[in-house]
Amino acid sequence: MAKKGELRSDCPINYALEFLGDKWTLLIIRDLVFDGKRFYKEFLSSKEKIATNILSDRLKRLESIGILVSSVYEKQRTQKIYKLTQKGIDLTPMLIEIIIWSTKYKEGLNVSPEFLKKLEEDKEKTVAGVVEAISSRLKA
Template identity: 55%
Template sequence: MVKKKQLRSHCPINFGLEAFGDKWTLLILRDIVFRGKRTYGEFLKSEEGFATNILASRLEQLLENGILKKEPSTEDARKDSYSLTEKGLDLIPLLFEMVLWSSKYDRHSEAHRIPKLVELIKKNNRKISEEVREKVLRGEAIVKYYLEK
C-alpha cells in the first residue's frame, strides 16, 4: 500500500503545486488534453525532451495523486495507456486559463494559432471546458478542432 505523502500546508495553491506543480507534470497534462497523447512513448516524443527518469517519476506522481489512471493500451497490450481521472479532468479550466495568460503575455505563444479556442475560453471557460472534457475522455487531440489553418 502506498503511504500518502503529508502536505507541507493546506494552502490551496500549495495543494495544487504538490499534486501537479512542476513543468513536467503540466506538460503531461497538456499532451493528454491538447494533443491526445496516451502512452509513455508518445509523451517521450514531446518537443520539450522528457528525460526517461523524469517522465516515469511524473507519471507515477500523477497516478498516486489520482489525476491519471493507467490501463493496458487497446492497440498494444504491452503498452500502458494513461488517461485523466475525474480529478484530472477538473484541471481543464486551469489549463485553459494558462492558455489565456500565455496568449496575453507571449507574443510567440502557440495560443495565437488557436484563436477560436482562446475566444471560447474568454467567453465562458467552464462551458468550453465541459465540451472539451468529452473529447478528452475519448482520447481526442482537441487542438485539431480549433487550429487555424
C-alpha cells in the same frame, strides 16, 4: 520539512503545488488534455523533450495521486495506456486559465486564434466543450 505524504501547510495553493508544482507534471497533463496522448512514446515526442527517467517518475506520481490511471494496452500487451481520471479532467479549467494568462502576456505562442476567440466569446461553453471531448475520448 514535511514528511513524505504530508502537506507543508493547509493552504489550497500549497496543496496543488505539492502535486503539480513542476513543469513536467503540467506538461504531461497538457498532452493528455489537449493532444490526446495516451502512450509513453507519445509523451516523449513532445517538443519539450522530457527525459525518460523524469517521464516515468511523473507518470507514476500522477497515477499515485489519482490524476491518471494506466492499464495494459490490449492491442500490444507490452505497452501501457494512460488516461485521465475525473480528478485529472477537473484540471482542464486551470490549464485553460494558464493559456489565457500566457497569451495575454506573450505574443506568438502556439495557440489557435480560433480557440482564443471561442474563449473570449464564451469561456464556460468552450471549457465544457474541451471537457466533453476528453470524456468522449476516454469512452472510446
